[in-house]
Amino acid sequence: MxxxxxxxxxxxxxxxxxxxxxxxxxxxxxxxxxxxxxxxxxxxxxxxxxxxxxxxxxxxxxxxxxHNLDFSFSMDASGIEGFVEFVDRSMSLHKGFKIQKFRLSFGYRERFAPNVNKWIRLALEKQVELLDLDFLGLPSSANIPHGIKLHHFFAFYSSANYYPNTFDLSTSFFHVGSSLKVLKLTHCILKSNSLDGLGSLKTLCLSHVRLNGSFLEFIAGCPMLEDLDLEDCDGIPHFQISSPNLQLKLKRLKIHTCIDFKIIEIDAPNLISLDISGLASSDRKFYLKNISALLHASLNLYYVFVEDSLEQGGSGYCLKTILGDVCHAKVLTI
Structure with missing residues (x-):
């Protein structure tokens, strides 16, 4: 309206x-x-x-x-089937011409794939600007029914009977998503062309996401990307965000506990904030260059100290190297 x-x-x-x-x-x-x-x-x-x-x-x-649709599953009498039915009906009855924000959070099951695909497409067709899809759906305390002990509830949620399936976003939905500015994904699978068509995307947050393909190919379809947040992602041993063919606008980068990333290569002339946490092991290599604009750097890296760890190739040497690369930042947190 x-x-x-x-x-x-x-x-x-x-x-x-x-x-x-x-x-x-x-x-x-x-x-x-x-x-x-x-x-x-x-x-x-x-x-x-x-x-x-x-x-x-x-x-x-x-x-x-x-214009904001927020669907978060909470345990009640209707159960997961009732939640899916509620979202289905709400989306079909929505009359607005535009959705500004669409958030979905529930423990995904493969049998709901047709429903989820339909919801995403409807949101994109209505020019959604912020899309937040959480297929892990861990509850906040506010969504826990009265009378249930907190630790019992989370024990159930983490059990093999509950643990949700991973949503496969390998097929690109985003050829109609040109208005999307913020994309947040949790517990899903992406392949290199999944994000094609996101010419307006400025913020990308990936948590517990399996990445199948080159990361450069992921961001090639996002020329306006400024904020990149990766947490517990896996699937690619070489994380590269540098290319002479890409005019990167990236300003903020966060990489937390992505243990599969054995080589992290960053060449980002506009980067002003860098936040890296995880293991600095002898088999991990960091290559940081062309980051003279860096203002804020946060390194929460740990390593197992052994006698030769500070020698070239050791885990301590890895930490020493990255410190040298970011020491010019105005604010450095270790």
Missing amino acids: EYFDEISELPEHLLSNILSIFYDDFDHISEVSEPLLPYILSFCPTKDAVRTSILSSRWRSLWTYI
Whole structure:
């Protein structure tokens, strides 16, 4: 709806006050003009937004125009099947022309692949700008039912019976995703052409993702990428983010505990922030060059000390080398 554009810059303090009225003093929400209501509902969990449809005829379809959709599974009587059915119905009833943010978090099962594929395509067709797909779906304490011990709940979630399947994103969805600016993926599989078509993407966050192919080929389709965050990713022994053929705009890079990355090669003239953590072993090599713009560097690297570890080829020497490469940063955290 066009009025979303007019109120997208609503001051944060005003939005906070309106949401407070919505949750704590519902009688006064009727005084808010109707064009503003879907915007307010967009900042509520989607499940709560949908529930407002039973209030009156005025509210029946307001939620279908919200521009933020947030679906996070929580343990309740409906179970995982009920959650998938709820998302299916919500997506099919959504009438807005644009989705600004789409977030999905649940323990994925392969039998739900057709459903998930459909949801992603619908979000992309509606020019989503932030897409957050978490197929691990570990719960926060807020989603744990009352009366269940926290440690018992997480023990169940980590059991072999629950542990979710990995979602395969090998087939590119993003040829229609030119408006996507932020992409967050957890617990899935990507191949080198999976991200083709993301010409507007500025932020890419990958967690527990298996990468099949050259990393240079992954980012070749993302010419505007500025922020790259990798955590517990695997599948490629040579992580390379340097190429004379790519005009990299990368400004911030984080690599945390990606143990498969045996060679890390970075050539990024616009890089201002670098954050690396994990094992500095004798079989890991770091090649950092052309990073003179670096302002902030954080190194949380550890190694097992042995007598020759500081000699060339030892794990200590690896740490010594990378320290030399980033010592010019204005802020250095070790």
